[in-house]
Structures are given as structure tokens and as C-alpha cells.
């Protein structure tokens with residue numbers, strides 16, 4: 001064992017620690033030792049008392065787990081939360097969201113919406129998020145200011161909303177952002193071709209070539225609805241995933257968001273190319289898009305991560321709530337109560353997410369050497385008693401409200417349920433000006 005620093009930056013003592021690796025392990029009365037942004041050891045509380053840290057936190061009723069990874073969303077869309085509910089995907093997008101984006105989305109809109117999303121995500125225990133939205137450089141800047149980890153995908157869409165960049169411009173701008181963020185520990189950049197039905201072969205081929213050359217992930221909505229697949233088959237005779245395979249896009253750096261339509265041939269493609277699947281159960285339920293066959297994918301050895309999607313189709317960014325939905329839905333879809341058990345679910349929201357984003361060497365588990373992205377969940381509430389199995393209790397009774405403390409790279413972002421990363425009052429004030437304008441703008445038009 002390497003020598004521990006005599007005076008580590010921080011020791012967090014907790015009633016339970018679920019490090020995720022080894023799978024299923026829960027340590028009782030242990031302590032996490034953190035120094036220079038990293039985890040340096042997991043000790044018994046008694047052993048940890050030999051050390052004299054700069055700061056010691058004692059969390060006697062809490063479960064410590066790795067920070068949650070929200071592997072798909074559109075942060076700035078918090079400002080469209082509740083604008084258009086109870087609609088199918090294409091009506092929602094074409095008649096409500098895309099017109100609203102054409103009218104309202106500016107860098108300042110993205111700044112205000114991203115701040116609101118980051119505040120909500122941190123308070124709910126998400127320490128890393130993957131985003132796909134206009135002005136990704138603005139979302140990246142807000143994440144940097146808050147000290148939150150993010151993968152921002154620059155959107156590529158061939159028939160863009162008015163005012164948005166065309167795919168050539170988008171790729172050019174994206175590569176510039178990728179270059180600027182190259183040495184940033186918290187922010188990474190991905191290609192974000194929106195979906196098979198909005199991006200043509202030429203742009204996708206360029207994306208594939210550049211992604212291979214520069215080792216950049218590709219983040220894309222794929223097989224979100226049955227209509228997406230049947231329209232493509234009617235038009236070209238091919239399912240979208242097969243088309244992407246023919247264009248050479250399938251591989252471990254492809255992040256396939258949604259995948260509610262998976263036939264045997266799709267499953268074989270995902271498996272053979274080690275594609276990352278990102279499951280967004282609540283958005284899929286709300287838009288009645290379909291059900292991702294999570295347990296079938298996991299049984300085939302395919303990595304599955306978890307995402308909320310945007311707040312306009314969810315309508316919250318609570319990843320613990322999402323995890324509970326995912327676990328219950330997996331059982332209902334497979335007819336197996338054993339599907340997506342508590343330990344597997346926790347893996348999906350942490351290390352599975354990290355792996356999907358290519359960050360599993362840095363984050364996703366509480367192991368010496370990894371960045372100290374850690375959250376504490378308070379299990380002392382009425383609805384959590386008694387605690388036989390802390391991870392099950394987290395999964396089946398959990399929500400953002402249980403998260404008490406959050407650290408990203410060893411820096412405190414939430415303490416005793418209070419946000420430290422950003423000034424919440426300012427975030428709320430700046431967000432509050434948009435909805436009245438958007439509502440008024442809508443009514444003038446109609």
C-alpha cells in the first residue's frame with residue numbers, strides 16, 4: 001500500500017459506504033480519505049483516526065456512494081419545463097419545442113437554463129452530466145464555474161432550426177471547443193449528431209472520420225420510437241442502426257441514447273461493436289416512446305448508462321428518481337422481479353455512466369486513485385426505516401431529497417442540502433424572467 005499523506009485534505013466517515021467496486025460490497029463504519037482531489041484510501045473509522053486531516057466530516061446515518069452520472073440531457077431545456085406536456089415525440093418537437101427554440105434560444109438562454117439544471121442536478125447527487133444542446137460552449141462555461149464534471153456534445157443537425165449553425169459550421173465550432181477543452185480535467189467534448197432522421201450520410205461520414213482520428217465520442221438519439229424505425233425502413237429499407245453500422249459509426253465511443261426498439265439484429269450489432277446504450281426511462285414513458293430492454297442488453301454484456309433527457313420531457317433531473325423508475329420498469333418489461341436488481345442499478349447510474357462517457361478510469365467508483373466524486377445520502381428519514389439493505393433502500397425509497405452532501409474532485413458542492421457551487425438565489429432570479437416572456441410570446445403568435 002502506498003504511504004498515506006500525514007495530513008489529508010478530507011476524511012468522510014459514514015455509517016455505510018457502497019464503493020460499487022467490488023460489486024455489491026457495503027462497508028459499515030468506514031471512512032473515505034481524500035487528498036489533492038483524489039480518493040487515497042478506504043479505511044475503518046478507527047484506522048482513520050490515526051490521520052489528522054484538514055477537515056473531517058462525520059455522517060452517522062448516511063450512505064456514501066460515487067457521484068451519479070446523468071448520461072443524457074439537454075440542460076438549458078429546464079427553461080422549457082412544462083411548456084408542452086402529454087404529447088408524442090414528433091408533435092412535441094415539431095409543433096412546440098423546435099419553434100420555441102427557434103424563437104428563444106440564445107447564449108443567455110443557455111446560460112440561465114444550464115445554471116438552473118446544474119443547481120438541480122448537484123442538489124440531487126449528480127456530479128457528472130452529458131449534454132447535447134445549442135451553444136455547448138456556454139453550458140461548458142457554466143459547468144466550469146460550478147466545478148461540475150460534464151461532457152458537452154456539439155449539436156449537428158442537417159435541417160436545423162432557423163439561426164442554428166449548419167452541420168459544416170457546427171463541426172468546425174465543435175472542433176474548436178474540443179481543442180480549447182483539451183486540458184480541462186472536468187469538461188470533455190463529444191460530437192452530437194442529433195438523430196438518424198435529422199442528419200444525412202455526408203455529415204455522419206465526416207463525424208465518423210473525425211471521431212476516429214481525434215478519439216472523440218459520438219452522442220446521438222437512436223431508435224427512440226417505433227415510428228423512427230418504421231419511417232426509415234419505409235424510406236430506405238434499412239433500420240437506422242444498420243445504416244449507422246454501414247457508415248462505420250458503431251463502436252465503443254458511440255453513445256446510443258434511448259434504444260427503445262431493439263430486434264435481434266440490433267442486439268447483435270450493439271454487442272459486436274460494444275456500443276454504449278443510454279437509457280432514459282422517464283422521458284420514454286412520458287412521450288410514450290417505448291421501452292428499452294435493459295436486462296436483455298445487460299445479459300448480452302452491453303454497457304447501459306442512465307439519463308434523464310431534458311427537463312421538458314421528464315420533467316425533472318432527479319437521477320435517483322430515474323433509477324427507481326428504471327429498476328421498476330425493467331422488472332415490468334421483462335416479467336422478471338430479479339431484473340435490474342439494486343446493485344446492478346447503482347452500477348448503471350455510476351460506473352456504467354462513467355464507462356459510457358469514456359471516464360471509467362477517472363470516476364464511477366470509490367477506489368483509491370479515482371477522482372473524489374462522492375455523494376452522501378441521508379437514510380435517517382421516516383420512510384427509510386428500518387435499513388436492512390442500504391443500497392436497496394436507496395434504490396426503492398430514494399429521490400433527490402435524500403442527498404445531503406456532494407463533492408466533485410474533492411471539492412464540496414452541496415453541504416447539508418445547501419448548494420455551495422452556485423449562488424442559488426441568483427440562479428433562480430435569472431431563470432425566472434424567461435417563462436413569462438415565453439408564455440407571452442406564444443399567446444401573441446396564436
Ligand SMILES: CSC[C@H]1O[C@@H](n2cnc3c(O)ncnc32)[C@H](O)[C@@H]1O
Nearest residue numbers: 074097132133134155157194221310
Ligand atoms: C440539436 S440540440 C438537441 C435537440 O434535441 C432536441 N430534443 C430534446 N429531447 C429530445 C428527444 O427526446 N428526442 C429528440 N430530440 C430531442 C432538443 O429540443 C434540441 O432541438
Ligand SMILES: [Zn+2]
Nearest residue numbers: 073221309310
Ligand atoms: Zn434527448
